[in-house]
Amino acid sequence: MSNRMTGSLARVFEGMGMALDSVRANKVRAALTILGVAIGVMVVIAMASMITGINRAVAREIETLGPKTFFVFRFFRGGLNISDGSDEMSPWRRNPWLTVEEAKMLGDLPGVKDVGYREDTGGPVSYADQKLSSVNIVGFTTNWPFVAGGTITAGRNFTEIEFAAGSNVAVINDALAETLFPGLDPIGKVIKIYGQPFSVVGVYAEAASLFGGGTNPITIMPHTTFTKVADYWKGWMQIVVRPGDSVTVADAQDQVIAAMRAKRGLKPSVENNFSVVTQDKLLDTFNSVTSGFFLVMLALSSVGLMVGGVGVVAIMMISVTERTREIGVRKALGATRREILFQFLVEAASLTMLGGVIGMIAGALIAAAVANFTPVPAEVPLWSVVAAIVASAVTGVFFGMYPATKASRLDPVDALRYE
Secondary structure (H helix, E strand, C coil): CHHHHHHHHHHHHHHHHHHHHHHHHCHHHHHHHHHHHHHHHHHHHHHHHHHHHHHHHHHHHHHCCCCCCEEEECCCCCCCCCCCCCCCCCHHHHCCCCCHHHHHHHHCCCCEEEEEEEEEEEEEEEECCEEEEEEEEEEECCCHHHHHCCEEEEECCCCHHHHHHCCCEEEEEHHHHHHHCCCCCCCCCEEEECCEEEEEEEEEECCCCCCCCCCCCEEEEEHHHHHHHCCCCCCCCEEEEEECCCCCHHHHHHHHHHHHHHHHCCCCCCCCCCEEEEHHHHHHHHHHHHHHHHHHHHHHHHHHHHHHHHHHHHHHHHHHHHCHHHHHHHHHCCCCHHHHHHHHHHHHHHHHHHHHHHHHHHHHHHHHHHHHHCCCCCCCCHHHHHHHHHHHHHHHHHHHHHHHHHHHCCCHHHHHHCC
16 A cells, blocks of 8 residues: 555656756746746736635624624615616615604614614825815714714713704724824814815724725714715615613514614515615625625636646647557556546646646735735635646646657657657
8 A cells, every 4th residue: 555655756756856857848828828937827816816715703702792683774675686776676765764753763763772874985184284085974973883883082072051052073993093184183173075174082992994994084974964964866865773781682673673663664565665785784794795705706717727738738649659669668568547537637737737837836916916905805715726736637637638648659669769
């Protein structure tokens, strides 16, 4: 058993050595083969890294809200939604807007510990000569650190009195503070949002962020102020619900659904004209969307592997032709068809795996660049590395089967006569 294993390893290394000889002897053809496989593997590694990083960031962000937190939306449908603008393709139009009154009503339910509501948009924010054209502007309730996560690191949050008065006060995140006030204390400074003066009362650090935490400039103001000054798409308020400590998520949801239906006067036979969404459902929806991108990634990478595979056929057929006499000698000395087949398959797989290794390195470098120079938290998953190695090896074996079979079936007498 030991001798057989040693012999098999020797043939593997022999095949790998011959693959490297083929690369040196046929540089252009080998380069095209390796390049095709490398591009396919690089796409897998780079795309998988970005998708994995974003999925994990979203999961971390939702976890910061607390495991029981859920949401009430005007409309929610999992997956990708396509609309041509018609009422039939835009079912959300049939749902009435969520209101502040409904949010306050939910906060009075016995199974609900706290409720917050928010709306957001993008708009211009400036201070002195520093001007940003598209900052994420959020109108929220005063309890936003509790229901949405976040820590005030300097100054304070806006108060209930400021909320009731619709005061022009804002809390900014540390990314916006660093951009507008490099080296300065932002507390008490007056910034302009939509051209109107706002006093900065606090700076906060995000508990987590979809794109890695704190990298996007954000300003939070009282919702009462937001509705007066912001240019936003009306009708898309989000309500965040935190159930009581002794209440299950299911019980709290039942109370919320019953209260909303009663408030809107819906009959038992009528479907909900609002959506109650748990964190698990949000994650499942997000993962289903990224799964679509993953399928596109596989299609793109398969093209590269096909190109590499065609190159394998070409270079291996040339190798078989050039080594016809060698194959004849080996057969004359007792080599079996199985041994010849194995040798050439190892050679083909070694060629494609070389491209796979190059592709993995390139993909990892792209992922590192994305993570360091963009907000996307790319992370190379272990499964993608394993999949890349397996895919490149399988490509070599599959496309190398025909040349290897042809080599193994050569007649030793004819092969020895070959010039």
